[in-house]
Amino acid sequence: MMRPSLPHIQPVRRIRYVIFLKDVLILALTTFGGPQVHLAMLYDRFVVKRRYITESELMELNALGQVLPGPTSTQTITAVGFKIGGPNLAYITLLIWILPGVSIMTAAGMGMYYLEQQNLSIHFTRFIQPMAVGFLVVAGYRIGQKVIKNKVSLALALTATLVAYVFRSPVMTPIVILVGGLTTALTYEKQERMDKKPLRVQWANFFLWLGVFVAAAGLGALTQSLPVRLFENFYRNGSLVFGGGQVLTPMLYNEFVAFKHYLSREEFLSGLGLVQAVPGPVFAFASYIGALSMRHEGISGQFWGSFVSTAGIFLPGTFLIFFVYRFWEQLKRYRVVRASLEGVNAASTGLTAAAAIILFQPMIPHWPSVVVVLVTIGLMLYTRTPPYALILGGLLVGLLF
Structure with missing residues (x-):
């Protein structure tokens, strides 16, 4: 035939x-x-x-x-x-998948700065900020339900929460995640033994990931160029975050609000709430932060800030998935790899909890914000109301009242 x-x-x-x-x-x-x-x-x-x-x-x-x-x-x-x-x-596929969310969040960042420049009130977003905290609490709770399975993972999550709350530096995030992974890696003997074959590794994409990491850090230190430093900041965070957008939130808050003051707390929370109403990946939040970080460079600067931030946050995961995909079948058979994930996930849960506490704390004296946080948590846990519907409703109420 x-x-x-x-x-x-x-x-x-x-x-x-x-x-x-x-x-x-x-x-x-x-x-x-x-x-x-x-x-x-x-x-x-x-x-x-x-x-x-x-x-x-x-x-x-x-x-x-x-x-x-x-x-x-x-x-x-x-x-x-x-x-x-x-x-x-x-x-x-990657470009098509991220383009709608990135475009909307870039426009949101530019729109936020325009309103501030025109001395127009952004008070209509006041309900979005406590909603964002509510989303974060629910995300941490749901992640914790899945990954906290024993006393070790509970202890790691609580320790990560305490460390992240006390030491609010972006340097602590990778340390907490690394310690979590190493702690449970030591318990690998509890994992089911699987037949293993010798790993056949193609290193090209790994060296590409590492080369960009080192080059961005070096260029950022030498030039002190804001676009280069933004790319390096997001590339580093994208290389270290395990667990998705909810875990990314505390890392970005520590880096760009608490440590470098590129955004105010209110701007950060408004963007965090808005990204819940945007389709596609939550990592599009980086586009919003990038646009606002270069707000003083004009429209072209805001576009440039969004572009380098978006590239920085998405490229590491892409390089690494291309690298590991080729030998994943062999890698997942190693017990130490599977065991380390338990600690990484537990530590990530603790980071999310710490971010929720840090962001909620200033709201405590303002009872309307506390009510909005609690109502958001209740609706997310006990109803099927989608996040974008809550955000749109919060914006509408803010505009009407």
């Missing part, structure tokens, strides 16, 4: 790729609510409707995204693109 000729196969593949990218765009415009909701929608479209991959393949890729630092849902959908069409399709 003769095989179809290559010229016939190529157009079929291209058509399949175009359909896949159209599905990615639909997801980018309609997915709200973070990695858990994103995974459900990816399953519905990629597995049930299109059958690009199987359910087990999707869950494997999602697990890989959870193992690596970076945005979990972004890494998952990028890995699906890699599996279907290789690295070129994966990069296009």
Whole structure:
């Protein structure tokens, strides 16, 4: 039996790729609510409707995204693109997936500065700020339910909370995560033993990730250029965050509000609330921070700040998913790798809890803010009200009253 000729196969593949990218765009415009909701929608479209991959393949890729630092849902959908069409399709998938959310959050950052320049009140966002704290509390609670399984993980989470609350420096974040991972790695003997094969590692993407990391840090120190330093700041955070956008929040707050004062607390909370109402990855929050960090450089400077911040936050996870994807089947069989994830996740939960406490503390004297936080928590836990509906309602109430 003769095989179809290559010229016939190529157009079929291209058509399949175009359909896949159209599905990615639909997801980018309609997915709200973070990695858990994103995974459900990816399953519905990629597995049930299109059958690009199987359910087990999707869950494997999602697990890989959870193992690596970076945005979990972004890494998952990028890995699906890699599996279907290789690295070129994966990069296009990444761009289409992040573009709507990044564009909206860039516009939000520029709009926030415009209102401030025109001396226009941004008081209509006053309910969004306590809502953002409510979202963070619920996120930490839900993450904790999944990852705190024993006394060790509970102790790690509490210790991480205390350390992050007392030492509010971006330097402490990677230390807390590293200590958490090393602590549970020592308990690897409790993990199920699996047959192992020698690792065959292709190092190109790892060296690319490391080279950019070192070059950005060196250039930032030498030039003191704000765009370069922004890229380095976000690249470093994107290389160290495990657990998605909720865990990224305390890292960004410590770096850009508490430590460097690029944003005010109110600006940060307003953006954190708004990103809940935006489709796509929560990491698009970086675009908002980047635009406001370069607010004094004019419109072009704000666009540039958003661009370098967006590139910085998304590139590490992309380089690392490309690197690890090729030998993931062998790597996950090592007990020490699986064991270390328990400590990383527990420490990340503690970081989220500390961020919620730090952001809530100044609101305590203002009872309306406390009420909004509690109502938001209640609605998120006991109803199916989507976050974007709460945010839009909060903006409406703020405008009316």
